[in-house]
Amino acid sequence: xxxxxxxEKPGRxxxxxxxxxxxxxxxxxxxxxxxxxRFAEPTGYMNFLKRAAPLAILAAGQLxxxxxxxxxxxxxxLITLVVVGSSMLTNNDPNATAWVIAVMYAIGVVVGCVNGxxxxxxxxxxxxxxxxxxxxLGGLSMMWSGGSPRGYLPDTFRxxxxxxxRDVPVIGLLPIAVIVMVVSGxxxxxxxxxxxxxxxxxxLGDNPRAAQLAGVPVLPVRxxxxxxxxxxxxTAGILLGGFAGVSTDVGTGYELQAITAAVLGGAQLxxxxxxxxxxxxxxxxxxxxxxxxxFMGFPxxxxxxxQGLILIAAVGLAAxxxxxxxx
Amino acid sequence: xQAAPATAPPALQMTGMTKVFPGVRALSNVDLTCHAGExxxxxxxxxxxxxxxxxxxxxxxxxxxxxxxxxxxEAVFRHPLEALRAGISxxxxxxxxxxxxxxAQNIFLGREIHRRGRLDHAAMNASARQTLExxxxxGQIAPEALVSDLDVASQQMVEIAKxxxxxxxxxxxxxxxxxxxxxxxxxxxxxxxxxxxxGCAIIYITHRMHEVQRLxxxxxxxxxxxxxxxxxxxxxPSAIVRAMVxxxxxxxxxxxxxxxxxxxVLLEVRDGGNARLDAINFTLRRGxxxxxxxxxxxxxxALGMALFGDTPLERGQVIxxxxxxxITSTRDAIAAGIGLLPGDRKAEALALEQxxxxxxMLSARALARLLGSHRSNGFTNTGRMSxxxxxxxxxxxxxxxxxxSLSGGNQQKAIVARWLALAPEVLIFIEPTRGIDVNAKxxxxxxxxxxxxxxxxxxxxxxxxxxxxxxxxxxxxxxxxTVAGEFGPSxxxxxxxxxxxxxxxxxx
Numbered sequence: 004x005x006x007x008x009x010x011e012k013p014g015r016x017x018x019x020x021x022x023x024x025x026x027x028x029x030x031x032x033x034x035x036x037x038x039x040x041r042f043a044e045p046t047g048y049m050n051f052l053k054r055a056a057p058l059a060i061l062a063a064g065q066l067x068x069x070x071x072x073x074x075x076x077x078x079x080x081l082i083t084l085v086v087v088g089s090s091m092l093t094n095n096d097p098n099a100t101a102w103v104i105a106v107m108y109a110i111g112v113v114v115g116c117v118n119g120x121x122x123x124x125x126x127x128x129x130x131x132x133x134x135x136x137x138x139x140l141g142g143l144s145m146m147w148s149g150g151s152p153r154g155y156l157p158d159t160f161r162x163x164x165x166x167x168x169r170d171v172p173v174i175g176l177l178p179i180a181v182i183v184m185v186v187s188g189x190x191x192x193x194x195x196x197x198x199x200x201x202x203x204x205x206x207l208g209d210n211p212r213a214a215q216l217a218g219v220p221v222l223p224v225r226x227x228x229x230x231x232x233x234x235x236x237x238t239a240g241i242l243l244g245g246f247a248g249v250s251t252d253v254g255t256g257y258e259l260q261a262i263t264a265a266v267l268g269g270a271q272l273x274x275x276x277x278x279x280x281x282x283x284x285x286x287x288x289x290x291x292x293x294x295x296x297x298f299m300g301f302p303x304x305x306x307x308x309x310q311g312l313i314l315i316a317a318v319g320l321a322a323x324x325x326x327x328x329x330x
Numbered sequence: 331x332q333a334a335p336a337t338a339p340p341a342l343q344m345t346g347m348t349k350v351f352p353g354v355r356a357l358s359n360v361d362l363t364c365h366a367g368e369x370x371x372x373x374x375x376x377x378x379x380x381x382x383x384x385x386x387x388x389x390x391x392x393x394x395x396x397x398x399x400x401x402x403x404e405a406v407f408r409h410p411l412e413a414l415r416a417g418i419s420x421x422x423x424x425x426x427x428x429x430x431x432x433x434a435q436n437i438f439l440g441r442e443i444h445r446r447g448r449l450d451h452a453a454m455n456a457s458a459r460q461t462l463e464x465x466x467x468x469g470q471i472a473p474e475a476l477v478s479d480l481d482v483a484s485q486q487m488v489e490i491a492k493x494x495x496x497x498x499x500x501x502x503x504x505x506x507x508x509x510x511x512x513x514x515x516x517x518x519x520x521x522x523x524x525x526x527x528x529g530c531a532i533i534y535i536t537h538r539m540h541e542v543q544r545l546x547x548x549x550x551x552x553x554x555x556x557x558x559x560x561x562x563x564x565x566x567p568s569a570i571v572r573a574m575v576x577x578x579x580x581x582x583x584x585x586x587x588x589x590x591x592x593x594x595v596l597l598e599v600r601d602g603g604n605a606r607l608d609a610i611n612f613t614l615r616r617g618x619x620x621x622x623x624x625x626x627x628x629x630x631x632a633l634g635m636a637l638f639g640d641t642p643l644e645r646g647q648v649i650x651x652x653x654x655x656x657i658t659s660t661r662d663a664i665a666a667g668i669g670l671l672p673g674d675r676k677a678e679a680l681a682l683e684q685x686x687x688x689x690x691m692l693s694a695r696a697l698a699r700l701l702g703s704h705r706s707n708g709f710t711n712t713g714r715m716s717x718x719x720x721x722x723x724x725x726x727x728x729x730x731x732x733x734x735s736l737s738g739g740n741q742q743k744a745i746v747a748r749w750l751a752l753a754p755e756v757l758i759f760i761e762p763t764r765g766i767d768v769n770a771k772x773x774x775x776x777x778x779x780x781x782x783x784x785x786x787x788x789x790x791x792x793x794x795x796x797x798x799x800x801x802x803x804x805x806x807x808x809x810x811x812t813v814a815g816e817f818g819p820s821x822x823x824x825x826x827x828x829x830x831x832x833x834x835x836x837x838x
Contacts, residue, residue, distance in 0.1 A: 012777040199695035202684075209681035209827050214641065216678055217748065218664040275683045 022281045024268050024288060026030035038298045043177030048165075055290035057082075057239035061257055062264035062286040063191040063279050064235020069265050070118070071228040072194075072208035072274030073122060073129030077136035078236040078261060080144065081114055082254025085240030087144045087152045090249045093160055100159040104205040104241060111237035114140070115230030122229070123222045137258070144251050148302045164245015180242050184283075187238055187251045191231070192279040204228055208274025256307075264289050272318060289313070339365045339402035341416070342387075342500045342665035347396035349382050356382040357393075359554045364500060364531045369522060369545045372535045374552035375574055375767035380535055383552070384502055388420045389737060391411035401499060417499030419454040421489050423508055423765065434458035437492045462492045465521040465808035466527070481626060483514035489575055490521060497549075501525065502533045507541060508765055511626045512792045512827065519544055536576065537739055540796075568822045575769055582772055583800035584779035586819055591617040592803065595652075596787040597756050599637070602646035605812045606632040610646065614756065614787040619778055621802030622791045624830045629811035631673055634758045637789070638670040639663035650756070664693065665700050670746055671755035673761035673791075675738065679745045682734035686726050689733045690715045690744050694751040701752070718747040723773070739770025746777060757781060758789040763797060775801055 036043045042051070061078055085107045092106065093099040112134065121132040144152075168177045170282050195201035203224045206214040210248040240254065247253050268285030270277030292313070293306050342364040351358040357379045364370045374380050385391045387398070389407030398405050400416050407413040431709045434454045435442075444459070458473035467487045477485060486506060493501060495820050497833055507515045525532060534545055536653075543564065551559040551573035554700075559573035560644055562577055562704060593616030602610035607629050614620050622630045636643045639657040648655050650666055657658045657663045662694075663670070672678030691712065719729055723742040733741055742762065749757060759778060763771040778788045778801060792798050798805060805817040807829045 199698050202688055202691070202695055206681040206682055206688065209683050210677075212677060213672075213679050213681055214692070214696075216638075216660055216670065216672055217692040218661050220691065221659060271683075275681065285551065 005097070010097065021267050022278065022284070024281050024284045028284050028288045028291060035291060035298065039294065049174070049176055049178055049181065051290065051294060052184070052287075053164075053178040053180045056178075056180040057242045058257065058260055058264060058290060059184050059283045059286040060187045060235050060242070061239040061261040062268070062282045063188055064232040064239075065261040066265045066268075066270055066277045066279060066282040067191075067195070067204060067228040067231040067261065068129065069270045069272065070208045070274055070277040071204045071225055073212065073225075073228070074133060074262065075118065075229060075232040076130065076133040076258045077118060077140055078232055078239075079254040079256060079258035080137045080140035081111065081233060081236040082240040082243060082257055083251060084110070084140050084144045084147075084254075085149045085237050085245070086156075086244040086249055087251060088157050089160060089241070089244055090152055091147055091183050093157050095155055095157055097157040097159040100157060103160070107241065108234060111233040111291045112230055115203075116226060117228030118228035119171060119222075123225050141251075148251060150247060150251070152251060156244050156249060159243070161245040164242040164247075167300070180245065183242060184214065184240065185233065187290075188279065188283050191235070194231070195279050200224065200227060205275060208210050208276075210275075216231055242330030260310065261286070261313070262287060263310055263317070266314060266317045266321070269321070338366070339399070340364060341386045341401060342533075343397075343399040344383070344387065345397050345399075347383060347386060347398075348394050349386060349391060350394050351367040355555055357386075360552065360555075360557050362398075362550055362557075363558075364533055366499075366531045367526055367529045368547040369526055369532045369534050371542050371546040371549045372533055372552065373537055373549060373570055373574055374558075375537065375543065375769060377446040378552040378574070378657045378767075379790075380552055381504070382555075384420060384504060384533075384535070387413065387418060387500075388501065389418075417495035417497075418502065419496050419498035419500070419577055420502040421493050421504060421506060423504050423506075425485055425489055427485055427488060427492075429476070431477060432473065433462075433471055433475050433477060433488050433491075435471035435481075436488055437461065437473075437495050439492070452633045457495070460494045462487070464494065464524060466524055467517065467521065472557075483510050483517065483626065484506065484517065486510060486514075494525070498530070499526060500531045500533065502535070505537075505765070507536070507538065512823075513625055513831065515541075515609040539570065542570060543567065573637060582775070584776045587617050587619070587779075587782060591783055593617045593785065596650070597637075597642075598647075600647040600649070602636065602643040602648065604636055604644045606639060606641070607636060607643070609812045610636075610643075611813055612806050612816070614789060615788055616755075616785050617782050618803045619782050619788040619790055619801055620788065621798035621805040622808060622816075623795060623798045623805055623826050624808035626793060628830065629670045630793075630808050631760055632811070633808065634670060634760050634789065634791050637663070638758060639755075640669060640670075661697070661700065664697055664752065666757040666820065668758070669693075669749035669752065669756070670758040671742070671749070671760060671762055674762065675741055675745065675764075680733055680741060681731075683732050685730045686719065686724065686736065686744050687712055687715055687729040687776075690719055690729075691745045691751065693748050695779070698753065715747065715751060718750050722747045722750075722777075737766075737770075739766035739773070742766055742770070742774065746774075754786070755789050756789065758791065760791045761793065762790070763792070763794065771797075795826065799823065801824070803814065 041047050065078060066077055078221040089103050089107060093104045118133055118136055121127050122129045163183060166179045171177045202213065203219045207221065207224055211221065222275055228320050243253055264285035265277060266272065267288050268278060268281030270282060292309060296305060296309065340363045343360045348355050348359045360383060362383065372380055381390065385395045389410040405416050428439065437458045438454045443453045459468055462468040462471055462473065465487055468525040469479065471484050471487060477488060481486065498589050498645065506518060516690050522532060537541065544566055549561040549565060549570060550557060553574060557577055578784060595613050596616045597614040599612055610633060622632045622633065633643065635641050639660045639662050642658045648657060655666055657666060681692065716729055724740050724743045724747065726740060732743060762774050778790065782788050790798060790801055799820060803819055805821060805826065807814045807826055809830055817826065
């Protein structure tokens with residue numbers, strides 16, 4: 004119970020305005036390179052970026068729901084559904100990829116709409132609404148695959164997650180997944196910061212009552228936040244299908260990693276503040292921490308311990324800084 | 331009969347209080363002395379340093395220089411609890427009550443009376459009743475009542491009772507009438523009288539002159555962080571105003587409309603009603619400021635919200651520019667050219683963490699598609715909003731800072747700019763000057779008049795009766811959710827209050 008002496012309201016230098024997550028990410032990357040110099044070569048860091056791509060996209064989508072004042076816990080199980088469902092639908096037919104992907108995005112739209120409608124019309128808190136969706140989608144994946152999914156996706160489908168463009172000048176090689184990440188990240192960033200919709204999502208998360216009285220169409224705006232999140236989960240699922248193989252737990256835990264990443268990027272739980280580039284940097288930070296733990300030979304379960312601590316620490320730090328700033 | 335003997339130390343003596351925030355000297359060398367059995371009014375505009383001084387007194391801030399002496403003993407407060415223990419209780423403007431608990435439970439929150447390890451509700455209720463008696467409101471407020479069932483005035487009383495039950499030496503009241511109507515204010519003033527008679531030292535913060543007249547034994551005025559005037563007896567109101575704003579305010583209210591400024595009928599409501607309202611009939615003309623008076627709960631704000639489509643009218647007819655319209659949502663209302671400034675700025679108008687610019691542009695963006703004005707009003711045209719904010723003289727370092735960091739008056743101006751961007755023809759102001767300073771008030775009054783002269787119809791809903799009387803070209807009085815009657819310009823305060831409070835059967 005320390006009482007802030009309420010004086011430090013810094014004159015905000017240029018440096019202080021930069022989101023701290025970028026410094027943390029930079030420091031971690033330096034640490035990784037020190038541990039393993041091969042990381043500085045294109046194969047090293049491009050592989051890192053490729054691995055991080057699904058989480059980065061998912062975090063950018065999750066950010067929309069967080070900024071609007073909610074959570075989307077169904078994103079992870081939607082990833083699983085996309086991977087499992089795609090393997091069932093393509094049925095080893097390389098020519099099926101295009102329409103299967105279209106079907107998956109349609110499923111994403113439906114899932115996002117249902118989440119949004121349950122939250123806005125039935126007024127179920129998003130935590131509960133999307134938790135229910137998460138459980139239902141998990142069950143759906145099980146049912147669809149009969150519990151033992153076929154372990155194959157055609158190469159045309161796996162192209163997005165796995166393929167590389169070689170002999171690219173300067174950077175050497177470029178995974179398709181990284182291109183997908185950059186393009187989705189750019190789109191989501193523009194949508195959030197350069198459109199009326201993005202600003203309305205911010206206002207809605209900041210003060211829903213004020214937003215409504217200012218004329219913000221609450222239902223469509225909230226709905227679109229959930230749809231964006233679901234679409235990003237479908238995209239992440241398509242990438243993961245490319246390098247993670249088919250199983251009924253491929254997306255498990257991803258929703259919480261995405262929330263952690265967004266919070267690491269300075270997003271405010273309960274809404275009103277958040278940035279897409281910072282959420283992506285948060286995802287890369289999280290991935291970098293995992294990579295580092297891996298290099299240092301720590302066992303896999305420690306990842307979860309660390310992730311949990313990071314989530315608590317990040318939210319706690321944000322609350323503390325807010326209290327200081329309010330002084 | 332008062333004048334404590336010179337030998338008794340004052341209940342509170344603050345000397346040389348100074349507080350510097352980076353870039354701002356919030357307080358410099360301010361003295362304030364308060365004796366037992368006296369009401370010391372602290373007046374000043376927003377940003378004059380009143381809250382900083384009170385936050386130092388209540389242990390929230392630590393002063394950079396200066397001394398606090400309580401009952402002859404020097405005190406240093408490192409934490410609000412230490413100030414409380416020293417006998418200093420502050421009643422802030424924002425209520426701190428838990429709505430789903432009883433009055434007694436709220437009064438004893440955090441220091442419940444126990445007996446053999448269990449809560450002793452009987453003892454707490456009895457003690458709460460005693461405190462309420464001290465305030466003279468035990469007839470209206472039962473200790474067992476749920477706070478959410480009480481009206482705002484009673485909640486304010488509970489807030490005072492809560493502070494009082496700590497048996498404070500010094501009681502600080504920060505604009506306690508901000509949300510009260512005249513009748514409720516009278517009850518509050520009586521309670522203050524009782525506390526003074528009991529020997530409480532009271533610091534009363536206000537910028538309403540009639541409250542100063544009614545209550546003050548001494549008056550201190552802060553301006554720009556300095557003590558600009560101190561009076562050991564009740565001064566002329568003009569002297570206080572001059573000390574507050576540094577000049578005379580001769581034209582506080584804007585002039586009324588001349589007959590040629592009033593145009594044709596813009597809005598008419600016939601037999602309007604919903605769950606809260608019934609038999610609402612009135613007309614609003616272009617160029618007119620139409621005031622709505624009435625006591626708390628008479629349905630004035632409910633009518634504003636009904637016209638704006640938030641809790642829509644379910645019966646009757648609304649005729650806008652000669653055409654019947656159906657307004658069932660706020661978006662309907664905005665699209666039809668109706669705007670509304672909510673009464674509770676923080677809860678209903680501001681997205682506190684968003685920038686001034688974003689707050690200003692919110693409605694234009696939200697309606698961009700509906701009004702088909704994407705390019706002129708929408709995201710792409712921040713320059714136009716900056717211009718409006720400049721025109722409204724919103725004072726901010728720049729328009730990218732969070733609106734939460736601005737003063738109440740500047741926040742209100744930004745919200746007005748939000749509406750100006752859509753150029754509505756009917757603009758409903760609910761409590762437009764609540765919690766904003768004298769100069770900014772005059773600015774809002776002038777603005778309402780300018781908009782009216784520009785051809786809009788202004789509806790002014792306020793519990794500040796002098797404000798309604800001073801600004802309106804006509805006044806509709808509401809009572810029990812219906813229209814009780816109507817006055818032309820400048821009726822007397824008594825006439826209006828009689829109509830607003832006369833018994834229900836007298837209506838018909």
